[in-house]
Structures are given as C-alpha cells and as structure tokens.
Amino acid sequence: MPRVSEAHLAARRQQILDAAVRCFVRAGFHQTSMQDVIGEAGLSVGAFYRYFKSKNELIMAIAGTKIGEVTGLIDSLLAMDPMPPLPDFVEQVLERVDDTIAADDTVRLAVQIWGEATHDPEVAEVVRDVYSRIRDRAVVAAERARAAGEIPASADPSGVGAALFGLIQGYVLQRVLIGTIDRRRYVAGVRALLGETA
Incomplete structure (x- = not known):
C-alpha cells in the first residue's frame, strides 16, 4: 500500500477543519454533530476519525489556527x-478581525469558544493558553510603548x-453581538483614552 504524503494528510486535515468551521458558524457547536461535520467534509467516518476523535479536538485545532x-x-x-504607536497597533489587529469576518466569519467562533471554555475544562485550558500568549504580547507592546515615552514611565x-x-x-x-461598530471611530476612542489628540 503506498504511503500517503504529508501534503495530502495536511490537505485532508484542513478540509475537515474548513467543514467544521462552516458547520459551527452556521449552527453553533452544540447544534452541530460530528456526523454533520463528516457530511460537510464529504468523507467516510473512518477517514474522518483518522484526524479528529472528538468535537473538542476540532474546536481546539480551529482555535489554535485562528489565534496563530x-x-x-x-x-x-x-x-x-x-x-507602531499603540493605537495604530490596535487598529492593525482590528483590521485583521474585520478581514476575517469579511472572509469567513470565523471570528464568531471565538465567542462560541469563550462560552465553551466557561464549562469545559479541556477547552478552557486551550483558551487560557492561546489568549495568554496574546496578552503576553500586548504586555511586550506596552513595555515598548513605555520605553518610547508613549505612555507614562510610571505605567x-x-x-x-x-x-x-x-x-x-x-x-x-461588539462586532459579533451588536453587529455594527465603526473601526475608525473605535480606534479614535482608543486614541482619546491614550491621550492622543490626533
């Protein structure tokens, strides 16, 4: 039997993740069964379970990819x-959020994952890990901003x-739950909070 290439395995795994995203965005985690994802991916049950054993594994893989x-x-x-100055820093991250919403709406999954983390210890551990990494980077940004004199030395x-x-x-x-928020006005608010006048 010929060996399956790493590229083929990676492509099949991505096919499953893409199918899971579509299902989760459309119906939510709890309303989506593994059979729904298998059908959406167009795979046999055996082929599917070669890559993912549970819905939690799918959730964690999607979260890890998006946070990455x-x-x-x-x-x-x-x-x-x-x-970049902190408001520009924030704006560029928010641009990525908006681009993701426009492309495939997977940002909605972030909110579902946050909710799932409140009662599922396995998901909570992944969420804690991935969001801690983002927060740690935000702390580094603050350190750099303080060193540049952008925020007070005592901050x-x-x-x-x-x-x-x-x-x-x-x-x-706000983008997910309210739906309408202007990124430029939001960033202008961030600038005002940080004491910028421009």
Missing part, C-alpha cells in the same frame, strides 16, 4: 523598529497590556 494568525500579526508589529506594562488585550476582545464582542 493573530499572534503572527502581533509578532510582526513587535518586530518593527520603531513599533505598569502588565496592566496596560491587559487593558489593550481587553480593547481587542471588546471590539470582537
């Missing part, structure tokens, strides 16, 4: 010298980073 995209963007912003980077992280999460919640 965000952390990659944040890492690229942190690698800049000088780093606590841990507190500022946590607040920045909260601003990003707050935007996501």
Whole structure:
C-alpha cells in the first residue's frame, strides 16, 4: 500500500477543519454533530476519525489556527523598529478581525469558544493558553510603548497590556453581538483614552 504524503494528510486535515468551521458558524457547536461535520467534509467516518476523535479536538485545532494568525500579526508589529504607536497597533489587529469576518466569519467562533471554555475544562485550558500568549504580547507592546515615552514611565506594562488585550476582545464582542461598530471611530476612542489628540 503506498504511503500517503504529508501534503495530502495536511490537505485532508484542513478540509475537515474548513467543514467544521462552516458547520459551527452556521449552527453553533452544540447544534452541530460530528456526523454533520463528516457530511460537510464529504468523507467516510473512518477517514474522518483518522484526524479528529472528538468535537473538542476540532474546536481546539480551529482555535489554535485562528489565534496563530493573530499572534503572527502581533509578532510582526513587535518586530518593527520603531513599533507602531499603540493605537495604530490596535487598529492593525482590528483590521485583521474585520478581514476575517469579511472572509469567513470565523471570528464568531471565538465567542462560541469563550462560552465553551466557561464549562469545559479541556477547552478552557486551550483558551487560557492561546489568549495568554496574546496578552503576553500586548504586555511586550506596552513595555515598548513605555520605553518610547508613549505612555507614562510610571505605567505598569502588565496592566496596560491587559487593558489593550481587553480593547481587542471588546471590539470582537461588539462586532459579533451588536453587529455594527465603526473601526475608525473605535480606534479614535482608543486614541482619546491614550491621550492622543490626533
């Protein structure tokens, strides 16, 4: 029997994840069965279970992929010298949120995953890990901003980073739950909070 290539395995895994995203966005986690995802992916049960054994494994893989995209963007912003000012930093992250909503609406899954984490310890552990990584990067951004004189020298980077992280999460919640929020006005509000006049 010929060996299946790594590229084929990766493509099949992505096919399943894409199908799961479509199902979860359409009907939510609890209303989506594994059979729904298998049917959406167009695979046999055996082929499907070769890659994922449970709905939680799907949720965690999707969360890890999407958060990886965000952390990659944040890492690229942190690698800049000088780093963009904090409001620009936030705006670029929020642009990615809006682009994701326009492309496939997977940002809605983030809110579902947050809810799932409140009562599922396995999901909670993944959420804690991935969101801690984003918050840690926000703290680094705050440290860089403090060093650049953008925020007061007395500011606590841990507190500022946590607040920045909260601003990003707050935007996501408003986009998903309320639906209408103007990113430019939101960022203008962030600028006002940070004492910028422009």
